[in-house]
Amino acid sequence: MKSEEKILIELLRNGSIEAFDKLYNLYSAKLYNFIMKVSDFDIYVSEEIVQRVFIKIWETRTDIDPSKSFNSFIFTIAKNMLINDHNHKMVKYIYENHILEKNTNYCTATEEGIEYSFLIQYIETLIGKLPPACQDVYRLSRLESFSNKEIAKKLNKSESTVEKQLSKANKFISEKIKQHYDKIFIALFILFF
Template identity: 45%
Template sequence: MNEESLYIHQLRSGDSRSFEYLYNIWSGKLYNFVMRISKGDSYLAEDIVQSTFVKVWENRQLLDPDKSFGSYLCTVAKNQLVNIYQHRMLEYLYQEKVKTSEPTENTTEKEVDYHLLEEYIDSLIDQLPPARREIFVLSRRNMLTNKEIAEKLNLSENTVESQLTKAISFMRSKINKHYSLSVSLLLYLLID
């Protein structure tokens, strides 16, 4: 067992000194990784590094000492960055809709429209079979990786991936029936 694996093993048991050691070793490398993929957004990189290590602590029992800790960190950070970009895109598209809407439309109506859109997505999630819904929520809302979900639910990663694919396919088909192309594209950003 190499030194890093030993620290990960100790971290799984809740050893805060091992966490601190891993943070000191990996935080700078993770920061540089996020800086590269975020096109130099230092504020965002700092935020993602911190939230990634919070996630590491919260899910420490799921860490595998035999797997690459660096790959795990990069996957978590990349997923968080994607979620942030999706949220920003939603906000941007919503603001664009607000700018181009009729001048007589008041802010309350706009907020209601936005919340209706969110509720529609939630209603689609509720229509998923219970196991598929749980996997989807763990992935998209709780930002767990497929591996983490598989371990948490005692499933194979292939099963998790298959269930996510089916959930997204179902939601896309419903969205296409009820919304225009531009809104459908916006909703795809929320569920993909």
Template identity: 40%
Template structure:
């Protein structure tokens, strides 16, 4: 390959050699970039970089050879990292909700109402998801199946499962943001 443009054209056409060259050239730079914005989380950085290159391969036909591949990969990596952090936040809130649900019934009436409201709110959001996305979300969050187990159970690819989970989390985050005041109060009173 004599230039990056030719390399990107070859990648668009399915060249494994071009993909490997791009990976070797940019994986280290992307790793350092993600390490910086993840505050040194090595595991998260490695996961994000691997996912970013998987996404690059899956979307290779849409690459514009005239644009910077490093910028494209950086954007994918940053978005993947932020999506993982959002997912962790929602999982944390959901786990707190489940832990509180298992505690013996001796809470004050207001706290019980807040817990039920929060649980109901999350269930309503789950019900608003498209059927396949809803099923994937429930299998992952309520039945604690891995993305690979879900993919096998539903006979779909792991990347489809990850994409659907990402879209579900993005929807949940947007709905949580719309109702931030109510949710903050409900979670605050449940945790004290």
């Protein structure tokens, strides 16, 4: 199977839809079952994550290393997506509860959406103030769910450089948020990013 898998990955890297279909057929059920278990048997989440994983596989096919375990690769992507989705849900939940506690005038979904959008815009502004190299690393890590190893490969940097730039970005953004928001927003930031 390993030699067949390597051949399929090489074909996939060259844009073969047939190879993609075969890999999907080989791994999607196994991935789906794994996600079902860790998502408390949420069918919607499981189907969505499987789709997103394979979309990401197709989009990053030229970066896939055929010498590495494809199984580990797709499960890592799925795990990162699950973690990010969970963090986003937690942020939304905490943020919505904070708005309701702080001011009952923020009852409508539209107003909550505006406040949430403002927070996201503020964080985007802070990301824009980072050095370009840190911006790239931060966006790939936090917004696109890439692992440090994937980022290093994509940006042609060492993993330690990626870790340092990510740490620098986190520190900068955390310090700026601490200057402008109360503790609940810092907690939101930590959960979200």
